[in-house]
Amino acid sequence: MANIMKYKIISVFILFILSNSLFEQKNTELSGEYLGQKPPGTTPPGTTPKLFAPGVVSTEEGWEAAVTFSPDGKEFFFTRRANIQGNDNRLMYMQIKDGLWTMPKAAPFAKNLTEYESFIAPDGKTIFYNSDRPKPKGVNTKGKIWFSKKTPQGWSEGEYLTETINKGWIMFVTVAANNNLYFTAGFNNKYGLYKSELKNGEYQEPEYLMRGAHPFIAPDESYLIFDAQPEGMGKTQLYICFKDKNGDWTDAIKFDETINATNTENIPNVSPDGKYFFFHRNNDIYWVDAKIIENLRPEEIASKEEENSEENNSANNSQGVFSVMKKLFQHIYTKEIMTQE
Numbered sequence: 001m002a003n004i005m006k007y008k009i010i011s012v013f014i015l016f017i018l019s020n021s022l023f024e025q026k027n028t029e030l031s032g033e034y035l036g037q038k039p040p041g042t043t044p045p046g047t048t049p050k051l052f053a054p055g056v057v058s059t060e061e062g063w064e065a066a067v068t069f070s071p072d073g074k075e076f077f078f079t080r081r082a083n084i085q086g087n088d089n090r091l092m093y094m095q096i097k098d099g100l101w102t103m104p105k106a107a108p109f110a111k112n113l114t115e116y117e118s119f120i121a122p123d124g125k126t127i128f129y130n131s132d133r134p135k136p137k138g139v140n141t142k143g144k145i146w147f148s149k150k151t152p153q154g155w156s157e158g159e160y161l162t163e164t165i166n167k168g169w170i171m172f173v174t175v176a177a178n179n180n181l182y183f184t185a186g187f188n189n190k191y192g193l194y195k196s197e198l199k200n201g202e203y204q205e206p207e208y209l210m211r212g213a214h215p216f217i218a219p220d221e222s223y224l225i226f227d228a229q230p231e232g233m234g235k236t237q238l239y240i241c242f243k244d245k246n247g248d249w250t251d252a253i254k255f256d257e258t259i260n261a262t263n264t265e266n267i268p269n270v271s272p273d274g275k276y277f278f279f280h281r282n283n284d285i286y287w288v289d290a291k292i293i294e295n296l297r298p299e300e301i302a303s304k305e306e307e308n309s310e311e312n313n314s315a316n317n318s319q320g321v322f323s324v325m326k327k328l329f330q331h332i333y334t335k336e337i338m339t340q341e
Helices: 002-029 291-296 304-340
Strands: 063-069 075-081 089-097 115-120 126-131 145-151 169-175 181-187 190-196 207-210 213-217 223-228 237-242 266-270 276-281 284-289
Touching: 063 266, 063 276, 075 115, 115 169, 126 169, 145 169, 169 213, 181 213, 190 213, 223 266, 284 291
Parallel strands: 063 115, 063 284, 089 115, 213 266
Antiparallel strands: 063 075, 075 089, 115 126, 126 145, 169 181, 181 190, 190 207, 213 223, 223 237, 266 276, 276 284
C-alpha cells in the first residue's frame, strides 16, 4: 500500500513538472517581437515566405488573413473565419500583457457579427475595419467601413466613416502617414483601387487609381502593393507599383513565384518598422523579409532613404568643400599679412 501511494505521489509530481514546463514553453513562445516568432531572415536566404505563428494565428481548421500591428508592436489584429468556407469573419486581437502575448480573442471594439480586414494608421491613433453592424440612423449609404480611436482607456466604440467614402461598395481601407486613405471600392460601376486625400480635416471625393484589390500603401506613399486576378476569378496574385519622380505610379510589377506560388496570394501588409512583408496564402498568413520590395524597385526610382542619403552626402560634400576653401583663404590672407609686416 505504501509503495502504491509512493508511486502516485511521484506520478503527480511528474505531471506537475511537465504541465508547468509546457505552460512556460507556451508563454516563452509568445514573448518578444512578432509574437516571439523566429523571423524569416534568420535562415538564409530570408526571402522565402514562412507560415506566421502556426497553431496560434495560422490554424489548420480556420481561415486567417489581414494582419496589422500597432506602431509600437505591442498590439496585433487579424481576421479569422472559424471555418474555411463561408464568410463569418471575426476581428481577432492579441496584446503584450505582463511581458507575454495574450492568446487571440475578439477585438475590444468588435461586435458579435461579421467584421474583418482591420488596419491601424501609422500614427497608431485609429483603426479602420469592415463591419456589418447597423448604420447610424438616417444613413442609407452602401459602405460598411467603421473606425475606432485609441484612447488612454483603450480602443473606443466604432464610428461610421464619412459618407464621402462609404457612399458605395467599399472594403479594405489602408492609411498613409499623412492620413490619405487607399481602399478597394466600386463607384458608378468602376471597381478597383481608390484614394481619398485628407484636406482641412475632411476626406475628399475618391480618386480612381487602377484595377486591383486590398491595397497596402507605404507610409510615405512611395509604393502601393495590391492583389489582382489577371488569370481568372479566384486566382489572386500580388503586385507592386512605385511612385516615380513626377508623382505618377509605375506600371504594376508582379512579385515572382517565391511570393506568387499558389494563385491564392492576397491581402498584403508591411510591418510598421518596414522589416517584414505579410500576406495571405492558402487560408493562412505568411511573412517574409521586406527587402524583396526594394529588390523590385526600378533603378531610376530611388527610395526615400537613398534620396535622403544622397542629399546628406551632397550637403556634407558642400560643407567639406566650403571648409577647405575657407581654410585656403585664411592661409593666403595670413601669409599676405605676414609678408606686409
